[in-house]
Amino acid sequence: MSTDFIFVGAGPSGLTGAICAARQGRRCLVIEKKPSLALHPRGETLRFRPILDEILGDGVLDSLSLSRTTLIEYFAPVPDKASRISFNMHSANIAFHWNGFMQAFQKQVDSLNIDLMMNTEVIDTVKDGDRVAGVVFRDADGKETSITADVVFASDGHNSIIGRKAGVDYQSMTNPIIKGLYHQATFDTPGYKFFIIPAGSLDFAPAFPPAIAFLFPRDNRNCEAGVCVMAGSARKLGYAIPSPEALLRVWELLAEQYPVFSDILKDATPEVVEPTLIPATAPLKDFIPQAGVVLLGDTASFIEISGFCGLVSSMECAKYWVNMIIEAQKRSEKPEDIWHEQTMRKMNEAFRMAPVYRYIKTNADRYMAMFETLFVEMRTSEEIIKNWEIVREALDVY
Numbered sequence: 133m134s135t136d137f138i139f140v141g142a143g144p145s146g147l148t149g150a151i152c153a154a155r156q157g158r159r160c161l162v163i164e165k166k167p168s169l170a171l172h173p174r175g176e177t178l179r180f181r182p183i184l185d186e187i188l189g190d191g192v193l194d195s196l197s198l199s200r201t202t203l204i205e206y207f208a209p210v211p212d213k214a215s216r217i218s219f220n221m222h223s224a225n226i227a228f229h230w231n232g233f234m235q236a237f238q239k240q241v242d243s244l245n246i247d248l249m250m251n252t253e254v255i256d257t258v259k260d261g262d263r264v265a266g267v268v269f270r271d272a273d274g275k276e277t278s279i280t281a282d283v284v285f286a287s288d289g290h291n292s293i294i295g296r297k298a299g300v301d302y303q304s305m306t307n308p309i310i311k312g313l314y315h316q317a318t319f320d321t322p323g324y325k326f327f328i329i330p331a332g333s334l335d336f337a338p339a340f341p342p343a344i345a346f347l348f349p350r351d352n353r354n355c356e357a358g359v360c361v362m363a364g365s366a367r368k369l370g371y372a373i374p375s376p377e378a379l380l381r382v383w384e385l386l387a388e389q390y391p392v393f394s395d396i397l398k399d400a401t402p403e404v405v406e407p408t409l410i411p412a413t414a415p416l417k418d419f420i421p422q423a424g425v426v427l428l429g430d431t432a433s434f435i436e437i438s439g440f441c442g443l444v445s446s447m448e449c450a451k452y453w454v455n456m457i458i459e460a461q462k463r464s465e466k467p468e469d470i471w472h473e474q475t476m477r478k479m480n481e482a483f484r485m486a487p488v489y490r491y492i493k494t495n496a497d498r499y500m501a502m503f504e505t506l507f508v509e510m511r512t513s514e515e516i517i518k519n520w521e522i523v524r525e526a527l528d529v530y
Contacts, residue, residue, distance in 0.1 A: 145429030146287030149450035203323030209513035264424030341366030376407035
């Protein structure tokens with residue numbers, strides 16, 4: 133079996149890449165281990181950029197929108213001892229229907245006759261010398277099959293099997309996070325709320341590392357809520373990274389006891405609450421870790437750290453790399469010629485100079501420096517509250 137492009141993972145980055153490639157005449161196979169694109173409930177948000185209309189169709193996101201707000205609010209470690217910091221962003225955060233979002237991708241995939249294999253897991257790569265020339269996958273019946281391709285795009289997230297086989301260290305790149313979808317929450321404003329939690333500041337969990345809890349209102353009284361551990365700061369301070377089970381226990385106590393936060397969730401009921409991981413470092417410098425492989429989106433830590441979200445940025449990343457690979461192929465006598473060391477280096481350099489990369493990198497550098505100041509240098513609740521006006525200035529990036 134052979135095809136032109138393989139995309140491992142059917143999230144927004146993999147599907148965007150396949151759509152862009154198929155529109156330019158490439159045969160594409162997308163492999164996804166989950167049984168359905170839109171099976172799992174998720175509360176997600178994004179900020180509009182033109183690629184959404186380009187990939188999904190004009191006005192699709194508008195039809196899926198549940199709520200919009202430009203208001204961002206930050207709460208001090210002891211919320212009742214310092215006033216909240218509020219900003220209005222230039223563009224609105226949009227809460228939307230996740231299932232409808234993925235169904236819009238499905239519509240484009242169907243119209244372009246892209247091969248989509250669900251309930252199928254990639255278990256290995258196919259090698260041609262030093263080049264990755266395909267993958268081995270296992271289908272729902274347990275049958276293992278090999279398929280070759282000109283390019284393997286890794287779009288399978290923060291623990292990508294393709295990335296790991298190419299030597300990417302995901303453990304040092306990811307933050308543990310709880311993400312939940314709640315109904316019947318009680319808000320005083322529509323603003324997206326962030327709560328700064330220094331290491332060791334929780335009476336009910338004194339060994340808990342630095343974290344940021346968040347509450348994002350959606351339609352009616354629904355919200356997305358969770359907590360993200362600042363793993364990089366935790367390691368610098370010598371705090372252990374909690375297991376998923378320990379993180380869930382602390383989350384339950386946060387929702388019940390943490391000031392302001394618990395007031396919002398006291399009458400709320402969860403639809404889904406689950407621990408996962410998100411990449412939360414600066415994006416990788418090398419998106420081609422091995423000849424034949426291109427990393428996309430979360431797989432390369434390509435997210436907007438400011439909101440712990442990589443949906444739109446991963447779509448822009450996929451579009452850029454697919455277009456660049458196709459242009460490189462057009463200039464080459466054979467498809468495999470693009471994997472010469474000099475060509476790969478030039479493509480990586482070109483992407484690092486692209487506006488989309490520079491935006492994500494600048495965003496990451498700014499927020500990582502801010503997290504360092506808050507959680508490592510100031511460190512304690514008392515010190516952060518004492519310097520709350522300085523924090524306000526540091527947060528004012530909108």
